[in-house]
Amino acid sequence: MKRYKYDTIFVMAVILAAALIWLFSYLTRSEGAYVRVTVNGELYGEYPLNTDTKVNIGGGDSYNILIIQGGEAWIDEASCPDKLCIKQGKIRYDGQSVICLPNKMVAEVIGGKKPEFDAVVK
Amino acid sequence: MKKKLTGKQIAEYGLMTALAMVLSYIEYLIPFSAAVPGVKLGLANIVVVFALYRLGVPQAFVISLLRVVLMTFMFGNAFAFIYSLSGAVLSLCVMLLMRRTGRFSPVGVGAGGGVSHNIGQILCAMLLLETKRLIYYLPILLISGAAAGLVIGFTGGIVIERLAKEQK
Numbered sequence: 109m110k111r112y113k114y115d116t117i118f119v120m121a122v123i124l125a126a127a128l129i130w131l132f133s134y135l136t137r138s139e140g141a142y143v144r145v146t147v148n149g150e151l152y153g154e155y156p157l158n159t160d161t162k163v164n165i166g167g168g169d170s171y172n173i174l175i176i177q178g179g180e181a182w183i184d185e186a187s188c189p190d191k192l193c194i195k196q197g198k199i200r201y202d203g204q205s206v207i208c209l210p211n212k213m214v215a216e217v218i219g220g221k222k223p224e225f226d227a228v229v230k
Numbered sequence: 231m232k233k234k235l236t237g238k239q240i241a242e243y244g245l246m247t248a249l250a251m252v253l254s255y256i257e258y259l260i261p262f263s264a265a266v267p268g269v270k271l272g273l274a275n276i277v278v279v280f281a282l283y284r285l286g287v288p289q290a291f292v293i294s295l296l297r298v299v300l301m302t303f304m305f306g307n308a309f310a311f312i313y314s315l316s317g318a319v320l321s322l323c324v325m326l327l328m329r330r331t332g333r334f335s336p337v338g339v340g341a342g343g344g345v346s347h348n349i350g351q352i353l354c355a356m357l358l359l360e361t362k363r364l365i366y367y368l369p370i371l372l373i374s375g376a377a378a379g380l381v382i383g384f385t386g387g388i389v390i391e392r393l394a395k396e397q398k
Binding site: 111112114115118119122123125126127129130133146149203204205207209212214216 | 309313328333334335337338341342345355358359360361364365366368369370372373375376380383
């Protein structure tokens with residue numbers, strides 16, 4: 109398999125890099141405090157993880173329904189065609205996120221202090 | 231330096247671009263979607279790998295970029311265009327460099343293309359969505375890009391060998 113020597117080295121390096129990045133993010137993770145939702149790069153709202161709630165993000169033709177329950181957040185329903193945001197599942201740790209590319213919606217968990225208000229809408 | 235395109239070259243460009251588009255379309259038809267956006271096979275890359283080895287660097291660039299532009303006209307929007315363009319350009323550059331070193335087989339070049347395609351897209355998404363958090367997807371995208379790229383490179387390698395024999 110001498111022919112594939114450098115190919116093998118390359119693939120090994122990629123796997124190693126992926127493992128290191130994953131390990132780093134696993135070790136540095138911490139419980140999140142609230143979910144920050146941005147639409148189109150602009151802040152849409154912030155919702156604490158310790159309060160159960162249901163938010164209709166966007167509201168109009170392009171929407172994502174965000175549910176917060178038992179310290180976890182997930183997208184339950186969405187207008188996007190691929191529904192990838194629903195498949196991305198539940199988030200609870202600092203830095204985890206659910207991203208809906210068609211609706212340009214990002215919901216990310218932020219750690220540290222809770223926001224001053226329960227919800228800040230635009 | 232600038233020479234006129236021969237009829238054969240024009241036919242090659244057309245054939246390869248059409249083939250790349252058909253492969254993109256086939257992939258688009260396969261109802262496969264993983265939890266992480268960006269995990270995909272990248273069938274069209276077979277054509278680009280082939281072009282890189284058998285036709286030449288400008289051909290590979292033209293075919294790849296034409297595919298992105300034409301597929302956008304048919305199925306995409308401006309957002310998807312920037313997104314696929316960033317992946318296509320970065321993977322082309324990386325595959326070209328890997329080919330130039332002369333140390334990698336098409337399998338390695340394909341893997342490099344898959345990995346760099348995903349890196350390009352995630353960088354682009356980080357810029358567009360203004361979030362650094364996407365970096366958390368990087369491990370899975372690196373692995374899936376390498377895996378898909380290996381398959382593509384292997385397939386491309388077979389085509390390169392077989393067609394080389396036919397042509398002589």
